[in-house]
Amino acid sequence: MAASSSLDYKIAVLVFMENAAGEQLLLLRAKSPNLGCWTPIGGKLETAIGESPFECAARETREETGHAIDPTDLHLFGMIAEKAYEGESHWLLFLFRCTRPIAALPPAMEEGRFGFFSRSAIDELGLPATDRTALWPIFDQHRNGFVALRADCDPGKKLAITVEQQL
Numbered sequence: 001m002a003a004s005s006s007l008d009y010k011i012a013v014l015v016f017m018e019n020a021a022g023e024q025l026l027l028l029r030a031k032s033p034n035l036g037c038w039t040p041i042g043g044k045l046e047t048a049i050g051e052s053p054f055e056c057a058a059r060e061t062r063e064e065t066g067h068a069i070d071p072t073d074l075h076l077f078g079m080i081a082e083k084a085y086e087g088e089s090h091w092l093l094f095l096f097r098c099t100r101p102i103a104a105l106p107p108a109m110e111e112g113r114f115g116f117f118s119r120s121a122i123d124e125l126g127l128p129a130t131d132r133t134a135l136w137p138i139f140d141q142h143r144n145g146f147v148a149l150r151a152d153c154d155p156g157k158k159l160a161i162t163v164e165q166q167l
Contacts, residue, residue: 009090013057014042015074016139017065017098023116025102026125027064030112038115038125041065042093053094061098065106065114073100077142081150082130095135097143134161142166 017025026038043060045051051059054071062068078095106114117125122136130153138147148165
């Protein structure tokens with residue numbers, strides 16, 4: 001494992017989507033990171049073309065679910081700077097809530113398969129550890145507001161999350 005100071009930074013988005021019944025859309029990941037875990041959809045920014053986080057979230061939503069949305073359908077509710085996630089890299093994550101419900105469960109794809117879950121059912125799923133202890137509580141508390149955080153995810157240490165700003 002590389003020293004955490006020498007790890008690359010990756011910039012990504014996560015998009016929290018729900019159906020008309022208020023159930024969250026999650027993806028059972030068939031690839032790393034988070035292989036075998038249920039997570040919101042998302043992906044990496046295409047920085048080479050100057051893609052914004054909002055544009056990335058709309059693109060990833062369309063690519064992964066077929067649900068065509070506009071960046072105006074997105075509410076940015078959080079940013080998290082993760083240090084040494086899984087000891088592999090640092091991440092800057094933009095957290096979005098899609099304000100336009102998705103009508104139907106998307107078909108399975110190379111990235112994994114989808115499911116709709118009530119918020120209480122999500123707590124019983126196989127989630128990445130940081131999603132269980134940090135991401136979903138952040139969603140619960142800030143989905144209609146905004147929060148900026150930093151998280152030390154170094155595998156040799158206990159997860160430490162610091163709130164930098166909240167509105």
